[in-house]
Amino acid sequence: MSSPSAGEVLEGYTPQEPVKRIYTDEDIVPFVKSEAFARIVNFVKLLNTSVLNKKISDPCHESSNTKRILALLDTISSWVDDFPPASNAQRFGNKSFRLWLGKLEESSSDLMKDALPMEAHVGIPELNAYFKNAFGNGTRIDYGSGHELSFCAWLCALAMLKVFDREDFQALVLRVFVRYLAVVRKLQRTYTLEPAGSHGVWGLDDYQFLPYLWGSGQLIDHPRLKPSSILNEEVVESLAKDYLYFACIHEINQVKRGPFHEHSPMLFDISAVPGWAKVNSGMNKMFIAEVLRKAPVVQHFYFGSLFPFTPVQAHY
Numbered sequence: 001m002s003s004p005s006a007g008e009v010l011e012g013y014t015p016q017e018p019v020k021r022i023y024t025d026e027d028i029v030p031f032v033k034s035e036a037f038a039r040i041v042n043f044v045k046l047l048n049t050s051v052l053n054k055k056i057s058d059p060c061h062e063s064s065n066t067k068r069i070l071a072l073l074d075t076i077s078s079w080v081d082d083f084p085p086a087s088n089a090q091r092f093g094n095k096s097f098r099l100w101l102g103k104l105e106e107s108s109s110d111l112m113k114d115a116l117p118m119e120a121h122v123g124i125p126e127l128n129a130y131f132k133n134a135f136g137n138g139t140r141i142d143y144g145s146g147h148e149l150s151f152c153a154w155l156c157a158l159a160m161l162k163v164f165d166r167e168d169f170q171a172l173v174l175r176v177f178v179r180y181l182a183v184v185r186k187l188q189r190t191y192t193l194e195p196a197g198s199h200g201v202w203g204l205d206d207y208q209f210l211p212y213l214w215g216s217g218q219l220i221d222h223p224r225l226k227p228s229s230i231l232n233e234e235v236v237e238s239l240a241k242d243y244l245y246f247a248c249i250h251e252i253n254q255v256k257r258g259p260f261h262e263h264s265p266m267l268f269d270i271s272a273v274p275g276w277a278k279v280n281s282g283m284n285k286m287f288i289a290e291v292l293r294k295a296p297v298v299q300h301f302y303f304g305s306l307f308p309f310t311p312v313q314a315h316y
Contacts, residue, residue: 013161015122018129018302021309025295036307037292040149043156044210044287048217048280050169055218055242056178060170065163068115073179075111076135079103080190090192093141097191101138108132120161127161129302130154135184136193137300143188144196145209145290146297151180152210157306173214178244181211185251197296204266208248209291213283215245219276227271227279231260 022031031037054060083099108128113121134151136143155172158164164172187193188207195206204212219225229235230249240250252264261268273279291297303309 013122014305015125016304018126018304018307020299020301021303022295022299022301028293028295028298030309030311031298032293033311034303034309035312036301036303036309038312039156039160039307040153040292041288043159044152044213045284046166047169047173048214048284050166051173051214051218052220053218053222054170054174056174056244057242058174060174061167062171062175063164063168065117066168066171066175069158069176070179072111072115073176073183076104077183077186080186085190085192092192092194094191095141097136097141097187097193098138100187100191101136104135105132116158116161116163120158120163123157123161123306126304126306127154127157129304130157133300133302134180136187137196140194140196141191142194142196143184143207144297145207146196146300147184148208148210149291149297149301151177153301153307160306173244177210177214181208181244181247184208197294204286204290205248205252209287211244211248213280213287215243215248216276216280216283218243219245220280222276225276227273227276230267230271 021027079100082103083096085094086096088094108131109124112124112127112131116124130150130153134147134154136147155164155176159168184207193207225235225239225243229239230246233253236246236249236253239246241247249267252267253260256263270279270282273282301307
């Protein structure tokens, strides 16, 4: 199926108030067969293809719309300075995060009116649901792969509203998503956000998933770097600015103590895989299995006109 994730929805588009549709494991069955699921999976694959053998530092097309989204992310990042962490003794969950998130939620529509072309403003009522949910939860003061999924859905929705086209996809990963990661990591550190839905030591990562998927795509057919290269801290540090996968490992090395194989056994096991193509294929499958098919992750996802809960003929 050719999913309309690259700008085929705007004609005849009518915004719809997005609602949650997933409450139990039983709801995963219709979700997997839905148009929403197909659009997300297709978009993630398209972005993966766009960064094959590409470094973050490589030049790429940056449209004016892309630059405005980068400026938006810089703006909300600067707000962290306005809400310094409150003095409390909790290991996780600084309550000042709620103040930052409150400002984001209040400002969401205005931010998008400034950043998006006029033709896309019709979608703001729906876009708000994904943007507001992309940076963490204020009640639980946590962040996880479900919030990351919301940001991905926001980008996908913008593509469907013709804010981006295929030429922009490399920049969506290597400029916009890289900037988004910088924002959420700043939030994680500043407000000691609880990992949402983390499997602890047996999970891939406390907070992120997509940078491993797209990051392994960047490395396919690399002449020197192998999955085992992540075990060399000097190599990791030198490559973190060019490759998402190594940037994630560098982040882990900064925040976790002890032997790598003890605090990150899944990543350690993956490092034994002979090549990046197999890692990338595995990450695609794991994204579907551990993010999209997990009710605790996607129970917070919203469905409307851009991501319909209606079934499609194709199966993924």
